[in-house]
Amino acid sequence: MSGLETLQPRWTGAALGRRAAGLILPRRTDYAGLSRSWRRDLVAGLTVGIVALPLALGFGVASGVGATAGLITAIVAGLVAAVLGGSHLQVSGPTGAMTVVLVPVVARYGPEAVFALSILAGLLVVVMGLVGMGRLVSVIPWPVVEGFTLGIGVIIFLQQVPLALDTPRAAGENAGLVALATLGAAEPTRAAAPLAVTLGVIVLMLVLGRVRRSLPASLIAVVLATVVAEAAHLPLARIGALPSSLPAPAFPSWNAEALAAMFPAALAIAALAALESLLSARVADGMVEEVPNTDADRELVGQGLANMASGVFGGMPATGAIARTAVNVRAGARTRVAAASHAVVLVVVVLAAAPVVALVPTSALAGVLIVTALRMIDLGTARSILRSSRADALVYLVTVAVTVVFDLVVAVQAGVAVAAFLALRAMSRVSGLRRVAVPEIDAAEEDALLHEHIAVYRFHGALFFGGTKQFLDELTAVKDVHVIVLVLTDVRMMDASGANALTEIITSLQRRGMTVLLKGLDPDQLRVAGAVGALGAIGDAHYFHDLPAAVAHARQHVRHELHGRSVPDCAAVAAR
Incomplete structure (x- = not known):
């Protein structure tokens, strides 16, 4: 059964009805401890x-x-x-x-x-x-x-x-x-x-x-x-004068044109009601330990x-x-x-x-x-x-200014946007690429000479749209190398832009006659890389879970380039 098929029952009418009932109807546990x-x-x-x-x-x-x-x-x-x-x-x-x-x-x-x-x-x-x-x-x-x-x-x-x-x-x-x-x-x-x-x-x-x-x-x-x-x-x-009793319930007159004109205001009110209610509930949760924490989705339904x-x-x-x-x-x-x-x-x-x-x-x-x-x-x-920090101060001041000059919802949007931009910039600064020594598989002199034509680069941090160009420029400047091994074990996050940049790097290096080997993506990153074509660009036999296996395969390629020897089928090695 595919992942989509497993999710389908969750969105049936009956399932949605049960979810709505669970979020709306009161529960006996709401009053646990009331006797005390x-x-x-x-x-x-x-x-x-x-x-x-x-x-x-x-x-x-x-x-x-x-x-x-x-x-x-x-x-x-x-x-x-x-x-x-x-x-x-x-x-x-x-x-x-x-x-x-x-x-x-x-x-x-x-x-x-x-x-x-x-x-x-x-x-x-x-x-x-x-x-x-x-x-x-x-x-x-x-x-x-x-x-x-x-x-x-x-x-x-x-x-x-x-x-x-x-x-x-x-x-x-x-x-x-x-x-x-x-x-x-x-x-x-x-x-x-x-x-x-x-x-x-x-x-x-x-x-x-x-x-x-x-x-x-x-x-x-x-x-x-x-x-x-x-x-x-x-x-x-x-x-x-105030009424001496509560008024009888009555629906206000509905005017389709007026409601359409006021819909942006209703959206702003809804966003504010949700935001302030959840923030207030979070404050209350932090004040008392023995009371269960807020069910955030149920709180929204109740406030609505x-x-x-x-x-x-x-x-x-x-x-x-x-x-x-x-x-x-x-x-x-x-x-x-x-x-x-x-x-x-x-x-x-x-x-x-x-x-x-x-x-x-x-x-x-x-x-x-x-x-x-x-x-x-x-x-x-x-x-x-x-x-x-300067980043936090900027986020704070922008939020205050936009709140006073414009409105609250725009202020939250602006504050979150500025915070996200600054966080991405900071993430790109701490992300990097460095060249490391080729692991010594054995002490053979020939292997030491082969290693001169192999470059191992290790990524760390995040490979995302905010910091991929510098990696592309650095790798495409490499010379006098026949094989490049890209170690991605320390990549904590990779989005589609990062995977696409990785594909561009691989394609650019291959055009210059270099072979590219990859090592160390986690399952989610592997799925993203496969979806945008990075794995297709290198071929199945050039992705490894083990660095020594990748280096061994790289040496075979260098021997082929230097001495005309054929490179053995390493699919079995790559599958390890």
């Missing part, structure tokens, strides 16, 4: 719910969709992802990174488009999980992840300028240009009170964080700012379904939230009940405290989000990367 940890899980859920409330409201307002959408997202997406996701500790909801993507979408298409985008992006994330793309996040370099995080922090900070000044957001999609235009349009007398509230929230959160990290600093700061604003009758923009559910209920796209997930773990969470109960806490807020929440000044939420942004800007990590 349920108290800690409930306390952790309450703690995260308190932390998540101002963030959900703030991200909803900052994205332009509204505080209600942010709260619905935290409830619906948080619950669905907790139950169906692949992480036992992940807390999902609206995040700053998603806000960065949504602001230009809302500016271009309006808030209503976000609901349809959430469903479409969620469907794309589900497909990513079903086809096994969950492992791709492991190949993203650390400088890219950190540059991406710093860039998000800068953009979140800039996006709070309109809220902090109670000034309408200027037109545009670039956060820096919008912030500058908003500053220019702000009226100093009107902006003084909201700016004072924003600064007060920032100072209070930073002080409370230093006094005791376990305090819900954001909630305390928002409550105090609301009390002061009400008592002093400050002229501030407020969140406004969470986004679809959020859109159906009138919410915005969601991802795994690194900060809330970290709070969840530190508060003692050990099963997914903690993340699910955080959504229940937010439901209680909607049912019992909606009139009070409506009084919260949006400038207070701006202060909360500015502190969130500042905590994402890790100067210690930035210094470490910038001092590590």
Whole structure:
């Protein structure tokens, strides 16, 4: 049976159905250990719910969709992802990174488009999980992840300028240009009170964080700012009325032309949802040893379904939230009940405290989000990367710059591309070709003279498209040699370009009357070399697994060239 035939059953409808069911349906093992940890899980859920409330409201307002959408997202997406996701500790909801993507979408298409985008992006994330793309996040370099995080922090900070000044957001999609235009349009007398509230929230959160990290600093700061604003009758923009219950599910109106126009935005949202969720889950896995690691593909499916559910209920796209997930773990969470109960806490807020929440000044939420942004800007990590190597520093700076100037998905693509280019350049530099002495098979004087006409070259490193020309130039410059033995045992990687260059080397040397013998490819490299014609160029009898056998055959060729003797059939030797 061929390799293709063995793979075919995996892609039958029944097999795909079983895979989808395995990734979607909850399992009993999801709640292993709950009998021992349920108290800690409930306390952790309450703690995260308190932390998540101002963030959900703030991200909803900052994205332009509204505080209600942010709260619905935290409830619906948080619950669905907790139950169906692949992480036992992940807390999902609206995040700053998603806000960065949504602001230009809302500016271009309006808030209503976000609901349809959430469903479409969620469907794309589900497909990513079903086809096994969950492992791709492991190949993203650390400088890219950190540059991406710093860039998000800068953009979140800039996006709070309109809220902090109670000034309408200027037109545009670039956060820096919008912030500058908003500053220019702000009226100093009107902006003084909201700016004072924003600064007060920032100072209070930073002080409370230093006094005791376990305090819900954001909630305390928002409550105090609301009390002061009400008592002093400050002229501030407020969140406004919230629903006293969750809205009924409803599919947004589908417009084929509009969806086609918004598909690139949906793709960007899906890529961001997948990337941030898997990064957050990886952080959580590293914080606790006794909890099973995240099933990456199942996490994608769960996050995709969470986004679809959020859109159906009138919410915005969601991802795994690194900060809330970290709070969840530190508060003692050990099963997914903690993340699910955080959504229940937010439901209680909607049912019992909606009139009070409506009084919260949006400038207070701006202060909360500015502190969130500042905590994402890790100067210690930035210094470490910038001092590590020029290549890592370049990757980091490119990722930060592209994140701020363009968008997050382009930034990750650019960062990975630069990192890959620099890695290939480094690999080509450490790869090489050197001439080594011909092994002495015996002490015969004739053999010593024969060896003068044999050259043995040993490759090391990688034989790939990035470094083959130098090898070609070096080998084709060889003179006064009848046989060249190429030892490839130390080649760690060979792609099709490297194999093709090897074919060119062999063909060029043979045109000059030299015989080329190969030794030492592993099975995968042998398959690539055979596919592009390298083995056909030398013939089966000129490939060896043993260097002494190759040298013995080379001596026979030299004898033939010097004395006209025939070269024996060495197929048996080559087969060893």
